[in-house]
Amino acid sequence: MGSAYEVDFLAGVETDVIDLDGRVVLPGFVDAHTHMESTGQYVVHADLSAADSVDDAVETLREDAPDDREWLQGFGWDESDWPEGRYLRKGDLDRVSDERPVVAYRVDMHTATLNSVGLDRLREALPEDDVEFEDGDPTGVVVEDAVGVVREAVGDDVAETRDLVTAARDRALELGVTCVHEKVRDSYAPRVYRELDRAGELDLRVRIDYWSDHLDAVLETGLRTNYGGGLVDVGGIKSFTDGSFGGRTAKVTEPYAGADPADRDDDGRGQWVVDPDDFSELVERVDDAGLQMVTHAIGDEAVDLVVECYAATDDPGAARHRIEHVELFDDEHAERMADAGMVASCQPNFLQWAGEGGLYDQRLGETRRRRSNRYRDLLDAGVPLAFGSDSMPLGPLAGVHHAVHAPDERQRLTVTEALRAYTLGGAYAGFDEDRLGTVEEGKRADLVVLERSPWEDDHEIRDIDVAATVVDGDVVYDTLDGTNT
Numbered sequence: 001m002g003s004a005y006e007v008d009f010l011a012g013v014e015t016d017v018i019d020l021d022g023r024v025v026l027p028g029f030v031d032a033h034t035h036m037e038s039t040g041q042y043v044v045h046a047d048l049s050a051a052d053s054v055d056d057a058v059e060t061l062r063e064d065a066p067d068d069r070e071w072l073q074g075f076g077w078d079e080s081d082w083p084e085g086r087y088l089r090k091g092d093l094d095r096v097s098d099e100r101p102v103v104a105y106r107v108d109m110h111t112a113t114l115n116s117v118g119l120d121r122l123r124e125a126l127p128e129d130d131v132e133f134e135d136g137d138p139t140g141v142v143v144e145d146a147v148g149v150v151r152e153a154v155g156d157d158v159a160e161t162r163d164l165v166t167a168a169r170d171r172a173l174e175l176g177v178t179c180v181h182e183k184v185r186d187s188y189a190p191r192v193y194r195e196l197d198r199a200g201e202l203d204l205r206v207r208i209d210y211w212s213d214h215l216d217a218v219l220e221t222g223l224r225t226n227y228g229g230g231l232v233d234v235g236g237i238k239s240f241t242d243g244s245f246g247g248r249t250a251k252v253t254e255p256y257a258g259a260d261p262a263d264r265d266d267d268g269r270g271q272w273v274v275d276p277d278d279f280s281e282l283v284e285r286v287d288d289a290g291l292q293m294v295t296h297a298i299g300d301e302a303v304d305l306v307v308e309c310y311a312a313t314d315d316p317g318a319a320r321h322r323i324e325h326v327e328l329f330d331d332e333h334a335e336r337m338a339d340a341g342m343v344a345s346c347q348p349n350f351l352q353w354a355g356e357g358g359l360y361d362q363r364l365g366e367t368r369r370r371r372s373n374r375y376r377d378l379l380d381a382g383v384p385l386a387f388g389s390d391s392m393p394l395g396p397l398a399g400v401h402h403a404v405h406a407p408d409e410r411q412r413l414t415v416t417e418a419l420r421a422y423t424l425g426g427a428y429a430g431f432d433e434d435r436l437g438t439v440e441e442g443k444r445a446d447l448v449v450l451e452r453s454p455w456e457d458d459h460e461i462r463d464i465d466v467a468a469t470v471v472d473g474d475v476v477y478d479t480l481d482g483t484n485t
Contacts, residue, residue: 028178090140317341
C-alpha cells in the first residue's frame with residue numbers, strides 16, 4: 001500500500017506484478033457462518049437447490065446422486081416456490097429407489113425426507129416427536145433431532161470429509177471467500193483442516209466454532225477462543241435455541257400463519273431445540289471459561305432468551321458473544337444488543353424468501369415478514385453486524401445483492417454497508433479486525449478482485465464474477481488470463 005511512486009520501487013526480481021486492468025479490489029470476504037461440509041455435499045452429491053417441483057427434485061436426485069455410496073443423498077430442496085407447495089415425502093423418494101436408502105435434505109438442514117427403505121432402517125432410532133405423521137403413518141419427513149439421527153447413520157469417514165471440505169474450499173475461493181467461520185459437530189473436519197494446513201494445501205482461513213456437546217473436550221484439551229496457528233483458529237462454542245421457519249420449529253411469540261394450535265404439541269409457536277434452563281447454564285459455563293458463545297436464534301422468543309442470557313454475563317461485548325441469524329426480533333432486542341456489544345451474525349441470502357408470497361409470508365404472514373431480517377434497524381441501533389451464508393448457498397455477492405435490494409427499507413443496506421458486513425464485520429466477529437477485513441498497511445494480504453464494480457452495477461451485484469482471490473499474499477484462485485508478469 002502507498003503511492004504509485006513508492007510502490008514502483010518494489011517491482012523487481014523478487015516480486016510479482018499483476019496488472020488488474022481497472023478491475024476492483026476489495027478485502028477478502030469473511031463468511032461468518034458456514035457449514036463447509038454442507039457446501040461440499042452440494043458439489044459431491046445431488047444438488048436439489050434448482051429443482052422447481054417435486055418431480056424435478058426426484059429426477060435430479062435419481063440422475064445425480066453418486067451410486068458408489070450406501071445412501072443416495074440430495075441436498076437443498078425448497079418447496080416454498082413449488083407448484084405442489086408441499087415437502088418431499090417418502091413416496092416421492094421411493095421413485096428414486098425402492099431398494100436402497102435415500103435421503104433428501106431441505107435447504108435449511110432442519111428438515112429431511114427419507115424413502116421407505118431409509119425410514120424402515122432408522123425408525124426405532126428416530127425421536128417420535130420429530131417424525132411427521134399423516135393418518136397415523138409416517139410421511140418420511142423428519143425434523144430437528146431426527147435429522148441428526150439420519151446424518152449420523154449416513155456418516156462420513158475421514159476420506160469422505162476431506163473430499164467434501166476440499167470441494168467446498170475450492171468453491172469458496174472461486175467466490176472470493178478468504179475466511180470462513182465454520183460450525184462443526186461430530187465431524188472429522190477439524191482434523192482435515194489442520195492436516196491440509198500442515199501440508200500447505202488449505203489456502204483458506206478457517207475459524208472453527210465447536211458444538212456445545214464438545215465443550216468438555218474443548219476445555220480438557222486447553223483450547224480457548226482465538227487459539228491457533230497457521231490458517232486454523234479456535235472460535236467459540238455453538239449452540240441452538242430453536243429450529244427454523246421452514247420447518248415451523250423456530251420459537252415465536254405468536255403462532256405461525258395458518259397454524260392450528262390444536263393440531264400441534266407446541267401451540268403452533270415452534271419448539272425449543274435446547275431447553276432454556278439448560279441453555280442459560282451453558283452460557284454461564286462458556287463465559288466463565290473465557291470462550292465466545294455462538295448461538296442460533298431465529299424466532300423472536302428465542303432471540304429474547306439469548307439476549308437475556310448474554311446480558312447476565314460480566315461483559316458480553318468484550319467476549320463478543322454472537323447471535324446467529326436473528327431473523328425476527330423486537331426493537332428492544334436491538335437496543336440491548338447494541339448496549340451490551342453483542343454481535344448479530346446474519347445471512348442476507350435469506351432475503352430470497354422475504355418477498356411477497358415467499359417463505360416468510362407463508363410461515364409468518366405479511367406483518368412479520370416485513371419485520372424479519374431488519375439489517376438497517378440493527379445497524380442503525382449500533383449492533384455489530386457480520387454477514388455469512390449458512391451455506392444456503394455460499395456466495396457473498398449474492399448476499400450483498402439481496403441486502404441492497406431487500407423488499408423492505410428496514411432490511412435494506414447500501415452497497416458499502418453490505419460489503420463491510422461481509423468483510424470487516426465478519427473480521428470483528430472473529431476478533432480479527434486488526435489483521436483482516438480492510439485493505440490497508442499492516443494487515444494480511446487477503447484480497448478479492450472483481451470483474452466489475454458493485455457500486456456501478458448495483459442491480460447486477462450477484463452476477464459479478466470473481467477474477468482472483470488472494471490469501472495471505474498468495475494467489476489461490478486466478479482467471480486473469482496471463483496478466484501476471
